[in-house]
Amino acid sequence: MTRLVSYAEAPPEVRAVFDDIMATRGVPDVNNFWKALAVHPPTLARTWESLKAVMAPGALDPLTKEMLYLAASAAAGCTYCVASHTAAAKAKGMTEAMHGELLAVIGMAAETNRLAEALRVPVDEAFG
Amino acid sequence: MTRLVSYAEAPPEVRAVFDDIMATRGVPDVNNFWKALAVHPPTLARTWESLKAVMAPGALDPLTKEMLYLAASAAAGCTYCVASHTAAAKAKGMTEAMHGELLAVIGMAAETNRLAEALRVPVDEAFG
Amino acid sequence: MTRLVSYAEAPPEVRAVFDDIMATRGVPDVNNFWKALAVHPPTLARTWESLKAVMAPGALDPLTKEMLYLAASAAAGCTYCVASHTAAAKAKGMTEAMHGELLAVIGMAAETNRLAEALRVPVDEAFG
Amino acid sequence: MTRLVSYAEAPPEVRAVFDDIMATRGVPDVNNFWKALAVHPPTLARTWESLKAVMAPGALDPLTKEMLYLAASAAAGCTYCVASHTAAAKAKGMTEAMHGELLAVIGMAAETNRLAEALRVPVDEAFG
Amino acid sequence: MTRLVSYAEAPPEVRAVFDDIMATRGVPDVNNFWKALAVHPPTLARTWESLKAVMAPGALDPLTKEMLYLAASAAAGCTYCVASHTAAAKAKGMTEAMHGELLAVIGMAAETNRLAEALRVPVDEAFG
Amino acid sequence: MTRLVSYAEAPPEVRAVFDDIMATRGVPDVNNFWKALAVHPPTLARTWESLKAVMAPGALDPLTKEMLYLAASAAAGCTYCVASHTAAAKAKGMTEAMHGELLAVIGMAAETNRLAEALRVPVDEAFG
Numbered sequence: 001m002t003r004l005v006s007y008a009e010a011p012p013e014v015r016a017v018f019d020d021i022m023a024t025r026g027v028p029d030v031n032n033f034w035k036a037l038a039v040h041p042p043t044l045a046r047t048w049e050s051l052k053a054v055m056a057p058g059a060l061d062p063l064t065k066e067m068l069y070l071a072a073s074a075a076a077g078c079t080y081c082v083a084s085h086t087a088a089a090k091a092k093g094m095t096e097a098m099h100g101e102l103l104a105v106i107g108m109a110a111e112t113n114r115l116a117e118a119l120r121v122p123v124d125e126a127f128g
Numbered sequence: 129m130t131r132l133v134s135y136a137e138a139p140p141e142v143r144a145v146f147d148d149i150m151a152t153r154g155v156p157d158v159n160n161f162w163k164a165l166a167v168h169p170p171t172l173a174r175t176w177e178s179l180k181a182v183m184a185p186g187a188l189d190p191l192t193k194e195m196l197y198l199a200a201s202a203a204a205g206c207t208y209c210v211a212s213h214t215a216a217a218k219a220k221g222m223t224e225a226m227h228g229e230l231l232a233v234i235g236m237a238a239e240t241n242r243l244a245e246a247l248r249v250p251v252d253e254a255f256g
Numbered sequence: 257m258t259r260l261v262s263y264a265e266a267p268p269e270v271r272a273v274f275d276d277i278m279a280t281r282g283v284p285d286v287n288n289f290w291k292a293l294a295v296h297p298p299t300l301a302r303t304w305e306s307l308k309a310v311m312a313p314g315a316l317d318p319l320t321k322e323m324l325y326l327a328a329s330a331a332a333g334c335t336y337c338v339a340s341h342t343a344a345a346k347a348k349g350m351t352e353a354m355h356g357e358l359l360a361v362i363g364m365a366a367e368t369n370r371l372a373e374a375l376r377v378p379v380d381e382a383f384g
Numbered sequence: 385m386t387r388l389v390s391y392a393e394a395p396p397e398v399r400a401v402f403d404d405i406m407a408t409r410g411v412p413d414v415n416n417f418w419k420a421l422a423v424h425p426p427t428l429a430r431t432w433e434s435l436k437a438v439m440a441p442g443a444l445d446p447l448t449k450e451m452l453y454l455a456a457s458a459a460a461g462c463t464y465c466v467a468s469h470t471a472a473a474k475a476k477g478m479t480e481a482m483h484g485e486l487l488a489v490i491g492m493a494a495e496t497n498r499l500a501e502a503l504r505v506p507v508d509e510a511f512g
Numbered sequence: 513m514t515r516l517v518s519y520a521e522a523p524p525e526v527r528a529v530f531d532d533i534m535a536t537r538g539v540p541d542v543n544n545f546w547k548a549l550a551v552h553p554p555t556l557a558r559t560w561e562s563l564k565a566v567m568a569p570g571a572l573d574p575l576t577k578e579m580l581y582l583a584a585s586a587a588a589g590c591t592y593c594v595a596s597h598t599a600a601a602k603a604k605g606m607t608e609a610m611h612g613e614l615l616a617v618i619g620m621a622a623e624t625n626r627l628a629e630a631l632r633v634p635v636d637e638a639f640g
Numbered sequence: 641m642t643r644l645v646s647y648a649e650a651p652p653e654v655r656a657v658f659d660d661i662m663a664t665r666g667v668p669d670v671n672n673f674w675k676a677l678a679v680h681p682p683t684l685a686r687t688w689e690s691l692k693a694v695m696a697p698g699a700l701d702p703l704t705k706e707m708l709y710l711a712a713s714a715a716a717g718c719t720y721c722v723a724s725h726t727a728a729a730k731a732k733g734m735t736e737a738m739h740g741e742l743l744a745v746i747g748m749a750a751e752t753n754r755l756a757e758a759l760r761v762p763v764d765e766a767f768g
Binding site for chain 5: 759764
């Protein structure tokens with residue numbers, strides 16, 4: 001099985017990242033993703049710093065970012081990521097109706113993506 | 129090369145779909161995707177009806193839907209779709225700053241998607 | 257650009273494979289795929305031997321195999337492969353109506369594939 | 385866990401779709417896919433209508449369509465879909481020998497798809 | 513469930529392949545992958561012959577080949593393959609530090625792959 | 641077309657990244673990837689910092705890392721990335737024989753990845 005590094009057994013540089021994740025998100029523990037990534041502390045630290053920067057509020061609000069993350073994860077077929085970002089999006093306010101419409105867009109995109117490739121459609125000049 | 133069916137040469141059932149696309153979107157011609165799909169009129173009609181229903185305003189606004197479509201298309205690696213939905217999202221109000229943040233989310237999702245799979249992270253019970 | 261090895265410049269072990277491809281298929285030259293793969297003669301020879309065995313008539317007829325190859329290639333988003341196997345399927349008897357229905361299945365599969373993953377649907381016991 | 389909507393708890397518009405699936409397929413219950421999709425009734429109804437139209441007999445027979453669906457699903461790496469369409473193809477007459485040859489084509493397509501992309505093979509003019 | 517063909521129940525042509533796998537690898541049994549593939553003996557034999565040839569020492573050493581296999585499998589999102597090739601790479605000498613760096617490369621590649629596609633970056637002339 | 645930001649027109653924060661890329665790699669200009677990513681300076685800076693850290697020599701040497709990057713990019717089907725990392729790997733010492741074997745591993749991985757998924761092979765207990 002995948003080794004998950006718990007806070008109790010984590011070395012100081014891992015605990016520092018776990019502490020920052022818990023403080024930033026206001027949660028009592030980190031998800032399995034971070035416990036698994038802790039087997040390589042430099043990748044853990046770098047990935048968390050990047051994620052924190054990318055997901056901070058900006059021109060797009062946090063819920064929109066979370067739904068975009070979910071759409072990309074579903075299109076890439078990552079089961080864990082679909083589970084974690086569905087939960088995160090709901091926690092940020094995604095209603096069941098919004099989730100349903102997001103699913104519909106994901107499905108439709110998958111269909112037209114493959115059709116466009118199967119037909120080798122040339123890019124329109126108007127797209128710039 | 130891919131055969132593109134122009135309005136001039138299109139049979140009536142294809143023209144009817146093209147007319148509805150142009151009227152719904154307020155544009156003077158349809159994109160190459162529809163001209164290519166017109167080689168199979170039943171698939172053209174069905175795909176357009178589905179897309180029109182999915183992209184109509186609902187619990188999510190049209191710009192958000194368009195950006196979700198773009199995120200899913202980029203994650204699936206469809207060049208044509210990235211081009212068409214980037215253009216569509218800009219037409220619906222996606223600024224350069226929003227586009228930059230969307231790209232950052234897409235990139236970050238791809239990275240963590242693969243890490244989660246490469247580590248075979250078990251889904252947290254808390255995700256429900 | 258990709259280096260393509262022509263028959264004229266090919267070493268004997270590559271010519272032997274090219275000769276067998278041309279003889280098996282009854283064509284005067286090999287496709288670019290084989291010319292590109294010829295940069296590594298062992299991979300060229302092994303790939304051709306495998307392909308020849310896999311595509312030979314068996315419980316499935318050659319046209320069905322070719323359409324399955326096309327469906328898998330389209331689902332994987334390989335532009336070159338879509339082009340080559342669409343041409344090959346047409347040469348083996350795929351009509352425009354059959355092509356249209358194949359496209360419809362590919363699109364539908366892509367849509368339901370992503371929906372099944374985005375919903376994390378548990379496998380039915382009845383599937384065995 | 386994924387919420388599965390049973391017939392007993394389903395609202396009328398979901399029951400209508402479930403009824404049509406069971407009648408069309410001659411089965412006593414619907415698969416988990418439909419029970420999961422029922423969380424968003426409009427997407428459930430639209431997806432079923434599309435699937436029913438796409439999979440109806442036409443220029444391609446139902447078994448061939450089912451095997452194409454399976455090939456596309458396997459190429460896309462959808463576990464649930466592989467399970468459901470393998471079961472469906474067997475129910476429509478796919479023998480073990482046909483299944484074995486289909487697997488061989490899927491594997492071969494995956495190999496040559498990636499080789500074609502890794503070599504960036506230019507599309508042959510002859511492919512049209 | 514997937515049917516796994518054990519040595520005891522295997523026909524002679526399957527046992528011959530199993531014997532060669534066990535002898536080549538110096539192991540007392542074959543992995544589930546081979547037991548599952550044994551449902552189609554010709555594909556079992558062909559796949560093993562190819563794999564044995566491809567993974568033999570050559571210009572690249574066995575550990576490097578195994579890590580490349582793991583990187584490709586992770587990028588393709590194959591859970592079983594990630595598990596088997598992680599185990600195989602460890603058996604061939606991949607340390608935890610090497611594994612960590614391999615994971616980092618996989619993650620980074622996924623991120624820049626999607627960014628390059630989402631931006632439709634034209635290939636530099638200097639790449640040849 | 642994709643907008644590429646040249647050094648001459650780049651704002652100071654972009655020039656700083658470009659300068660570091662050129663100095664780190666000892667090259668007179670940056671690749672199109674970086675010029676395209678410069679439309680969003682924060683993503684440009686973050687991506688470069690991550691890439692620099694990930695690709696630095698460590699438990700794995702630079703050539704091995706570059707080949708792993710290439711394997712992952714080929715498996716993900718990113719044309720631009722295949723072109724850029726093939727060029728980079730050659731610059732770091734990948735010979736034609738090594739490239740050929742790498743291609744063979746990529747192809748073989750793709751084939752067995754899909755077979756493992758199409759057969760839904762259960763993970764062996766021995767893999768840990």
